[in-house]
Amino acid sequence: MAIKSLDELKKIRDNSLKKVNLRESGENGEEIIEMMVGMATCGIAAGARETLNAILDEIEAKGIKNIRVVQVGCMGYCHSEPTVQVNMPGHEPILYGNVSAKVAKDIIEKHILNGELLDENILIKTFNKA
């Protein structure tokens, strides 16, 4: 399915936009929660793989259905890897740092299921982007 024009590219973009809008504005047309795990070399070295597995296990254990886990690259916060961002529809995206497997479980239990943010692990994004 080759893209043969800018219009065709824009069609793909429009279809994908709904999914990614949540990450910047906290809005999307659907009621899907998203968890983004930083899986670059730095994240993995700091244990992001265990974090990711813990998240997947916990989602399964709790039977959460409206959630999507996305692997992303490095956000530049090497001092606080592994990082996990939680995007809930209607809420500002929240970024967590130093997310061990245990913290990951807490995020699901407290933040995702109870709407309660976790002390100590929240990071603030300190950049604008093009």
Next chain:
Amino acid sequence: MARYRSHIMVCGGTGCVSAESEAIIENLKAELKSHGYDNEIKVVKTGCFGFCGQGPIVKVHPENVFYVKVKPEDAKEIIEEHIIKGRRVERLLYEEPMLKEKLDESSKMNFYKKQYRIALRNCGLINPEDVNEYIAFRGYEALGQVLTEMTPEEVLKVMKDSGLRGRGGGGFPTGLKWEFTAKQPGNEKYIMCNADEGDPGAFMDRSILEGDPHTILEAMAIGGYATGANHGIIYIRAEYPLAIKRLDIAIEQARELGLLGDDIFGTGFKFDIELKYGAGAFVCGEETALIHSVEGARGEPTKKPPFPSVEGYRGKPTSVNNVETFANVPPIILKGSEWFSSIGTEKSKGTKVFALAGKVNNVGLVEVPMGTTLREIIYDIGGGIMDGKDFKAVQTGGPSGGVITVADLDTPIDYESLKAIGSMMGSGGMIVMDEDDCMVNIAKFYLEFTQDESCGKCTPCRIGTKRMYEILARITEGEGKPEDIDNLKQLGEMIKNTALCGLGQTAPNPVLSTLHYFRNEYEAHIKDKRCLTGSCKALSKYSIDPDKCIGCTACARVCPVDCISGKVKEVHVIDAEKCIACGACYDACKFDAVIKP
């Protein structure tokens, strides 16, 4: 689902904890409770906001209002005014120094423009293994525009007007490099991506490739169109397996969508990309050595000219560009050259990614407009020096660069200004050093690296860097001679002037620059046999302060070489000759009597 309607975020970063953020949190909680709001609004302690000069900082969600320099006693007003009555507490808002205007939302604040991400725009935001997510953030739109609406000349003009300069170290204007390649006769040309990233301490290229691989493919295709190349090669070190995997997936996906291949966007433009693996030699990042390595020859540099844009891969015109350079290309096409050239300084446009490492609190990747000062990077974004110690210097440009000292903390950084103070931009490694770092030792570290990485083709570099390293090693071992300083200088200048390639030409820089700024440390090592910071083990001698020593014998009991003498309740003495500087006595003494060198 959410129980709390709002959150109050208080920074609990290292800088801010010292500035009473704990007390602020307590007070906010108490105020909420006394007004009965504690079930609706939660106080959250967060990591560093990276704005420590203005700390402590309190941010209220969901409105995103940002209060600075908050004191514990301000909690009452924040709760009563903002939370209960919904009115901003004007006096705590941040006042933009330039605008003289109180700003409430962080996104409007200049400070947040301190970090402006162009090259890193998608890192951490998209799934790098899903081309659709890249497309959602305008991916491949620049390529589509270029192919369907612009001539190659127009692309070259945009690139030249943007002022983008190579991020691989040299800072050569990218548009010009592409134009040289485009102007060469013949129709077999190449475009190469330099992903060798050999500077120890730099990892921005890896992060881009791992976090946003499609942007490199797209930019290379744009470069191919502009220069007339149909073939792209990415030279990447084999030590980057994850980046390689993500590039492989990205190339596959791009081919499936026809974004690489024979008839891109239905325009008949043909472009494809292959990966070549490097074995991780520093010199192979030098463009002529890189080309030889891709050709299967020894990774050794050759004389320039001819430049690769005239005679490169297989003797054909080749443009070699760095990863971060490429990552800037699609946004420049989409937003225009004027947008890009409005960022940065007069001669250095756009942003630069730095890998901030060493003794700084927030180690990580930062992307700042050219012209940002070191102070802003280290203190505002980096959160200051670890453990509240004093800043001593920062090494930029890796093994090719030099140190920047306190005197230049407020120098706006760009290609020219860094050169003027004896360092260079390099690829963007930034190693922060504090009062405990010995400058002779640092210089030795870099020379150990370069003399090892020298390809050996030319004498000044092969033998000269080795001699320099030997002298430095001797000095740190307490065997320095008075003439060493002059010899280092003379050798350094000679190597700079006569080495064949950039590796040798820049290798003496760390020595010459530390000699220039910290000559006293070299002299202390050589004349007094003393290392002022105590990092050079051979030179560090522990001693005991007779005024503080009460003769408890704790030190003598732990000394592994039994070189501390003294009777109970009498002052103890260390035999400096025998001391192996293990530091055990220093840790053992409860009366601060042992003096660390």
